[in-house]
Amino acid sequence: MLDHLTTEASNPASEDLDELSTLDLVNLINDQDAGVAIAVGKQSVQIASAIDAISSRLLQSGRLIYFGAGTSGRLGVLDAAECPPTFSSDPSQVIGLIAGGPSAMTNAVEGAEDNPELGAKDLQSLGLSAEDVVVGIATSGRTPYVIGGLDYAREMGAYAIGLTCNDNSELHSHCDLVIAPVVGPEIISGSTRMKAGTATKMVLNMLSTGAMIRQGKTFGNLMVDLRATNSKLNQRAKRIVKAATKLSDDAASRVLLECDGEVKTAIMVHHTGETAQRARSLLNDANGHLRQAIERMTGGT
CATH class of the missing domain: 1.10.8.1080 (Helicase, Ruva Protein; domain 3)
Structure with a gap:
């Protein structure tokens, strides 16, 4: 059920959204976005712990692997793709997976996120090992694809990090560390590509950049x-x-x-x-x- 999720709730500030002038609409979005950095900042300790874990594993020839569905998966793939040109890192060092495979970057793959076995299978296909760190990205904190992948990662001894935008989510019991910037309801109810997507992008930027700085980049x-x-x-x-x-x-x-x-x-x-x-x-x-x-x-x- 999604009823209890903050990211799915109705935002009182946008109840008359379709009646706003274009300028008022822009100002509302901007006002709502202003709180995203604050929410991410409240997770500084968790983000720093994640960076240290990632850096330690990378130093031992491990990998950083992002995986998620929909917007979450796309943001992970994007962050991974930016590492080689920014830091001259080996393309195999930071990897992004999206439920449904590469075609899901531009086209929705129906049902892919609902399959926990697929999350485990995608990580298995990479030869996941105990030296790796995985970051399962699920705004809702309940995506089966991500939870299945996190469970498999822990079975293999990999360090499992969960990234969600909801507190006390299902994700919390499936990882070693949870990063949960709670950005509140979106201006369009449930449209988590907005504030939640921005928060996710900010956290991923910190994780990869922080880890690369720790690698002497x-x-x-x-x-x-x-x-x-x-x-x-x-x-x-x-x-x-x-x-x-x-x-x-x-x-x-x-x-x-x-x-x-x-x-x-x-x-x-x-x-x-x-x-x-x-x-x-x-x-x-x-x-x-x-x-x-x-x-x-x-x-x-």
Whole structure:
């Protein structure tokens, strides 16, 4: 039953929705959206715990796997797809699954979300192991596809995280950790692609970004785990090297060329005076954390 779910309730602020002027409609949506960040902020401790769990598993060659149905599944697939271009991560490191398969990204697959065995089967097809972390996304907190997948994940010893927008949902008893930003009723009753979808996107951004930062993918706020393989990326790489080293355009280009376009390696070479080969070795010893590698060589100066 959906009657008890906050996300399915009627929103008193939008009872005359179809009578509003366009400007009033826009203002109402904006006012309602303003509370989403507050709801997500109330889950900061849980989100931080999730990031630490994900980072720990990724460091041990585990994977982050999102799965869900409908909007929830689409948002997970989107976040996973953005990791390789943003962080130069291996495409197999962060994976998104949607009930009904890839075609469900653009077309609804009727009944796919109602099958708990399908959730388990989709994870099984990936060779799920105890080293992995799964994030089951279900706004309602009751989607059978997600609950079936979470149960299977726990059987396999994977760390199971549930993401929902309802408190005290069924999801809570099927995972190791629950993140539950309660955004309240939508302006269109039950249209959870709106506030709930926004909250979900915000949480997923935090999970993947936080985990990647913990993997050493940034230096300050710079995307340093980048290799220049085309003209656009070469310009971006040069800008990043300049920002991290204060080198001139020509000098940044030279050190990047010396380092085969590897931004991290180029910055390491500049700060330590080591060869590119030695810089790569030092970075590897520091598990890819550029700042740690530099500080080990320079004594923190």
